[in-house]
Amino acid sequence: MDLKDLRTEIDAVDKQIVELYEKRMDIASRVADFKINTGKKVFDKQREDEKLTEIKKLAKSDFNRTGLVELFSQLMSMSRKLQYQKLAEAGASGQLPFIKIDSIDKKNARVCFQGAAGSYSEGAMKQFFGEDVNSIPVDTFRDAMALLEEGSADYAVLPIENSTAGIVSEIYDLLAEYEHYIIGEQIIKIRHCLLGVPGAKLSDIKTVYAHPQALMQSARFLSDHSYIQQVGMKNNAFAAKKVSEDKDITQAAIASAGAAKVYGLDIIEEGINSADANSTRFIIITNQKVFLKDAKKISLCLEIPHEAGSLYHLMSHFIYNNLNMSKIESRPIEDRNWEYRFFIDFDGNLADSAVKNALRGLREEARMLRILGNY
Template sequence: MTDTPYSLDDIRQNVSRIDNEIIKLLAERRKLSLEVAKSKIQTAKPVRDQAREHDLLLRLIEAGEAEQLDAQYVTQIFHTIIEDSVLYQQAYLQKLANPDSLQPVARVSFLGAKGSYSNLASRSYFSKKQTKLVEMSCSTFRDVISMVETGNADYGVLPIENTSSGSINEVYDLLQHTSLSIVGEISQPIEHCLLTAVDTGIDQIDTLYSHPQPHQQCSEYLHSLGNITQEYCSSTAEAMKKVAELKQPNVAAIGNASSGELYGLSPLKTNIANQPENVTRFIVVARKAVDVTSLIPAKTTLIMSTPQKAGSLVECLLVLRNLNINMTKLESRPVIGNPWEEMFYVDVEENLKSPVMQEALEELTRVTRFIKVLGCYPSENVKPTEVEIEE
């Protein structure tokens, strides 16, 4: 065994000292990123400069290798730091563009009680805005929207699509009939676990509580369990609360492990989703639309219905293609009361105020029966700048 001049306590104290220094340096770096945002206002430069990010990562990889740090480790850390910097600058620029929306406290409605995935997404989104929350739990998606429409909440957070189970149709249908605007988005990793209130074994579980979406997202694992009774709840939080109250060895809930701790539950089995990377995209709605500065990437969401004739949808999509507007989502939903008629939801990567988007809306108005903009909002999906890493 190799002797060391330091005791374990000495080593831990040094590790804590270094960790504190890292925290201070991260805070200093974040403050400098704000100064960068201020300078970009003067020069009208966009927040992201991916060519510079690429060069920065290459330089950091080289510096890391000189300190015996592997390239994968360095890039993973700095992708996170760069993402934080971009979102921090975007939030600052958006506050300047929307001075009336400055609020130290925001009332936010979401599905389920504390610990639900919608609650986790709400906290994650507004933490980046440095806004304190008044959390308002709701039992249905309709209630989430109603709370905002009536002025009882400032914002509503709604899941819109999942990488495993696809679109949340109920939310899309509600968007047809609301006057609210989409003002933001966030993608939230979903980490499904099998949670129980008492020590037990998987072979003893015969009843599973959850919201229908997690059931669908974990269908392959649930199928492997055999004859399991699936009890649907209004949210994952309600499911966890139910299992906590029952305290029986034969029941379990699907939910997040950290949220389960709020209800005294422990994970019996982790990572049970069909896809390893299970992510839900949430939208944020408010009574008033926001202006998105041209310095940051924006998305616009609209709904439209087309004439009942061959090629009408294609004609609409050609408008976007010819104007070089990238469409990231196309979803069709039936129009209630009009059999066989569809309403199309479209997400595009373009600022509503840009000349090209205004031209697109003008042409789409000409070739559609109905068109409505649901919102223009900052794109929160910060794609990492790729660099080639030599093995």
């Protein structure tokens, strides 16, 4: 037989596969009707595992066995998605425990931020809430979370990601630990300056203080002046404050131009961070389960079964519902070696039917799922 004849045979087999697939999905549709009427869950892992075990026995080679498991895993996945869709159409998708609001009361809000006056966090807070915001500075990210939890603040502004240094991993861990929710974000441009006491010159500086990320972002400049000792601080504004208070001409801080004004310091060098397009994304969080009606991004965290293909199958819910996933990060789960919690950002609004459909599938198939916010 030549290649043309073989392709003709494949076409004939493919036609049968299409017919059988559509027949299978028709049956799956009737299964969905039954589950709607009885309230039975869509995802039945035991049934699917038993099915795959039987399929393996029918294969004639190891290669075909692997392929058939993949094929039938996909068939069952598509069946579930059809059932989720029918449940949504029947009004059985359930209500998400979030309240839609028109706007944030920025005028009367009590807002905390980590750092001190002149910090980038304060700058992000003022850009989002306005210059006259009722602000509460705290020493640590955890302090901000605790303030929200006890009700002493309405919102917190925290850095979650820098365009060059990457994620702020502590924030991800705190989001998983506390039941707080993201309601907004603010991106600000980062332009680090080397600050010293009035009259200080670059040649005078022997020690520089800054947050470790600021030191890393200014690595090229600091490597050119390797004689300067680097000391990490909790916050760049704290570093500027220390230099101002110590009045030591050999000390410098890496911070913003705004911090120089606040603490009466001179700008020795401006724009010392390596990447000119450096920006930091800040999140605005609250302890209330609310979202703005025009919100366009959803963040969630989930844990999945520690087995092959788990993440792959969960990701298919975004594809099938035509949702654009913009970010995925992983963080290790405490006390569970080599297991990870995933943080995902995707485009959508909690009121959208496609979002509800995807979240229902994710919730049934993930070991744990939490919506972190819609903003």
